[in-house]
Amino acid sequence: MKTITPVFPCLVYEDETQDFDLIRDRIIEYAYNQERRYPESNRKSNYGGWQTPNPKFFIDDEGFQFFVDWFGYRIKEYLEYLDYDKEKKYGIEVTSFWFNINRRFDFNISHHHPNSNLAGVLWIKAPKDSGTLVFDSPHEFVESNTMHLQKQNLIDRYLAWERFAVEPKEGNMIIFPSHLRHSVTKNLSTEDRISLAFNLTVSI
């Protein structure tokens, strides 16, 4: 008998979050207020657009606590869904939050999130054609020749893609291992695309 086993998968979690409608307008307003208050953007993965200049500065902001509370429930649901071993003691901390406001033709180049274990994003405003999140396979370089030769049906059967694209949807949240490289394609709409990115650190 011959078999193929798809070993070493990366777990990418997506949640169509509950009650996003309750905070949507408020978090959009908060993002624009932050941009007005701190107009100088962080320059990391973003080409154009605005990114929170100091990703830690508003975690303790009183005006942001409505979101922190809502977000805390989403993380609780994430941990329940992953069903971590309750016998093992661990801690999980949100080490940074930052907004990304991408306007027409803005995009984010491929990057990962060092100094954290898990990275995530919540799409706050995601008009049609405003940019797709694209993950690069961690095996893309080392397996490039064999990946190139594989037929699509085998690739799909074993989830052995070179890239994995996720269309943003307002209110959806995604959490993935921080080492997984990703980029955001150009915003081709005339409206703003707003996301809230975050890093989580897990201690054991």
Ligand SMILES: [Fe+2]
């Ligand atoms: Fe990112």
